[in-house]
Structure formats: structure tokens, C-alpha cells
Amino acid sequence: MTTPISxxxxxxxxxxxxxxLLAAPAxxxxxxxNKPVRILTPFPAGSGPETVTRMVAEKLQKMWGKPVVVExxxxxxxxxxxxxxxxxxxxxxxxxxxDNVHLSAYPHLFKKLPYxxxxxxxxxxxxxxxxxxxxVATDSKYKTVADIIKDAKANPxxxxxxxxxxxxPVHLGSExxxxxxxxxxxxxxxxxxxxLYTAVATGELSFALGTSASSGALxxxxxxxxxxxxxxxRVPYFPDVPTVGESGGPANFEVIGWTTIAxxxxxxxxxxxxxxxxxxxxLSEPDxxxxxxxxxxxxxxxxxxxxxxxxxTESQRFADVVKKANVTLx
Numbered sequence: 001m002t003t004p005i006s007x008x009x010x011x012x013x014x015x016x017x018x019x020x021l022l023a024a025p026a027x028x029x030x031x032x033x034n035k036p037v038r039i040l041t042p043f044p045a046g047s048g049p050e051t052v053t054r055m056v057a058e059k060l061q062k063m064w065g066k067p068v069v070v071e072x073x074x075x076x077x078x079x080x081x082x083x084x085x086x087x088x089x090x091x092x093x094x095x096x097x098x099d100n101v102h103l104s105a106y107p108h109l110f111k112k113l114p115y116x117x118x119x120x121x122x123x124x125x126x127x128x129x130x131x132x133x134x135x136v137a138t139d140s141k142y143k144t145v146a147d148i149i150k151d152a153k154a155n156p157x158x159x160x161x162x163x164x165x166x167x168x169p170v171h172l173g174s175e176x177x178x179x180x181x182x183x184x185x186x187x188x189x190x191x192x193x194x195x196l197y198t199a200v201a202t203g204e205l206s207f208a209l210g211t212s213a214s215s216g217a218l219x220x221x222x223x224x225x226x227x228x229x230x231x232x233x234r235v236p237y238f239p240d241v242p243t244v245g246e247s248g249g250p251a252n253f254e255v256i257g258w259t260t261i262a263x264x265x266x267x268x269x270x271x272x273x274x275x276x277x278x279x280x281x282x283l284s285e286p287d288x289x290x291x292x293x294x295x296x297x298x299x300x301x302x303x304x305x306x307x308x309x310x311x312x313t314e315s316q317r318f319a320d321v322v323k324k325a326n327v328t329l330x
Contacts, residue, residue, distance in 0.1 A: 032092060032271050036067040039261065040085050041097040042078035048213045048295045049259045052127055053097050055291060056261070059282035077329075078102050082115050090264045092271050098123070099259045101168060104314040108322040109167045109329040121262040123307060124276040127283070128297035129258040131235055132173055132209040133226040134244070135219065137201050145228045146248025148207060152183035159206040160186040162196045167329055170209045172318060173230065173255030175325040180250045200224060209255055212237065212296030230255040237296055258300060260307070276304065 039057055043050040054070050061068040073081035081096060088094035103117050115121075136142045142151070152159045163170035171187060178185055188205060190196040197215045199205045201223040208215070209230065218224040228247035229235055231254055245251035261279055263272050282288065283299060292298065302310060321327075 032274060033064050033066045035093060036069060037064070037093050037095065038088070039068065039070050039095045039097060040073055040081045040088075041070060042074055042081035042102075043072070043097065044074040045072050048130075048297065049097065049099065049127075052259075052288075052291070052295075052297065053261070055288055056127070056279055056282045059285060059288075060278055063278055063281070077106070079114050082120075085264075086115060086120060088264075090266070092263055092267050092275060094264070095275070096121070096262050097127070097259055098262050100257060100311075100314055103260070103311055105167055105169075105172060105318040105322070106329075107315065108319045109327060111328075111330045119265055122265050122267055122272055123260040123262045123311060124272060124304065125260065125280060126300040126302060126307060127259045127261060127279075128292060128295075129256050129300040130211045130213065130295070130297050131229050131231045132170065132211055132255040132257070133215070133238070133241065134207055134228045134230065134247075135197065135200055135210045135215050135224045136207045136227055137203045138223055138225050140203070140207075140225065142207065142227060144247045145244050149181050149183060149249060151206075152181070152185055156184045157186060159183075160188050162188045162190055162199055162205045162208045164190055164193050164196055166327060169255060169257050172321050172325075172327075173209050175327065176255070176317075176321045177249075177253065179321065179324050180253065197224065211257065216296065235296075235298075237293060 037060070039053055041050050041053050043053075050070070050072065057068040057070045073084055078098070078101075082102070085094055085096040098121065103121070103123065106113060107117055134145055134148070142148050148159070161174045163174065165171065166189065174185070174187065177183075185206070188199075190199060193214050196205075196208055197210055197218050200208045200215075201218050212219070215224055219226060226238060226241045228244045228249065229238060229241050230244050232243065232252045234241065234243060244253040263275060280301075289299070
């Protein structure tokens, strides 16, 4: 026969056990990480985005006292890295680097994607953004964006621009430029970025959009000129280069690239916030800023709410461009 004291003891023990179970997620989050963390990246070793991720990983490793390994999974439109991520750890020990193409453009370029941007990823914060410039050959007759627009309207379909694939920011940014200026030009695809900007330098292409990381070597060598930056205002690392609006093109015309570190969707908020906060702390260190300057990258601080809204806006802009240009990758 159970006595009142026994029932009381049983109740206390049960309550304590329940409390321990309820507290477990919070304790686990506070304890994160208690084993190695992996950051997958679809970018090749030595590229600007991958280099930044490795720098961040080194700083996280010092903060956390656990290995933080960057694993390159290039190729396949980023799908190889994404598939590995989807099959990986769901508690924050597998993270992934993605860019605006993966999250905002591909959903409109592919009828069927091997991932769902809304259900598979929790973008924590932007690592950086980078602006694109209108690059022409040093001896090009085009001195301003207005010159390109005037010539394109006078000779529909005769001017050409290049990119390294269908659906990347250079291609879609150029398609957007055609749309807003009412021009028609030819898109030429090159297998490698080095071949693309060499074609601009030799005059094989009328122009191409390029970042200072992708086209800066030829620009510094005096083989390319930047006639405008596709941004609402001039960038500090090229203060003498006018905006597209200042160069006679559409006002506030902007083409940017950006990358993010994303966690698995459904990660407990406190753990996701810890990872986000620690990455943000890593990005604030001076050597990161110094390295950013060499790539032409800029810090792009946003709250998670702001960033999610920004991704949605980017997605809608890409959707409009893809629909008007009738571009598809299926």
C-alpha cells in the first residue's frame, strides 16, 4: 500500500525528471559546440567567397575551442554541396555557404530544384556583398553607360556582353539592364571567368559586368576600364568611378553579389542565434576588413528579419527578370 509520503516523494522525483527534460534543449544550446563543426561551400578552393569562409572558420574555431572545418563541394550549380548539407547533421554541426543565385535566382530558373530554399535553409546573416562594374576594353569607344545605351538602340542585337553561365548575377544583371533601358543585346557564354574578361579586353565583347575580384587583375593591368559601378552610390575602393545613373544610365541601377552562412531549417532559435552572433563577431575583426578590401567586398550588416526580407525582395527581382527574358535552366 502506497503511503502519502511515498506519493509525495514520487511526485517530487517525477517533477524533477520532467524539469530536466524540459531544460535539455537549453543546456544543449549553451553547450554548443561540443564536437567539430563543418561548413560546406560550393565555391572552389582559393576563390574569394571560399577564402572568406575559411577566415571566419578559423575565428570560430578559436572562439569555440572545437575544430571548424571548411569542406569544398564545387560543381553542379552548387547542388553537390547542398545535397551533402541536406543529408548531414541537423543540429548546427553542418552549416553551408550559399549565395544569391542559390536562394533568389535558381527557384525561378529551374522548374524542379533538388532543394527548397524556404524549407531547407535558415540564412543566418550575409557574409559580404560585392558590387559589379561595367567593364570595357581600355581602348573602347564607350566612355559612359549612355554611350552603350545609345549604340545598342541604334544597332539592336549587334552589341554583345558576356558571362560564365546562364542565370548568374552577371547574366541576369545584364538582362535587367536590357529591360530597363529598352535595348536588345547578345549574351555570349564563356566557360571561365578569365576567358570572359580577356574577351572584353580584346574587344571581342562590347562589355561585361564584373566585380573587382573577378575582373580587377585586367583592370589593374590597364587592359580594362570601369566606366560605371552598378550601385546607388559610388564605392569607397573606386571613388572615381561614377554610378550607372551618373554615367547616363538608369538611376539607382544595382547589381550585387552576396553570400550567407545558412543553418538547417528548424534549428532551435537560441542555437541559431549563437552561431549568427559569433559569425558576426568574427566579421568585425580588422584582418577580415583588410582582406575584404582586396576582394572589393563590403560588410552587409542586417538583422535576421531584415535579411530574410532582403532575400525575398531579391527573389522577386530575379523572378521579374527571368520572366521578361524567358530564361530557363531546365
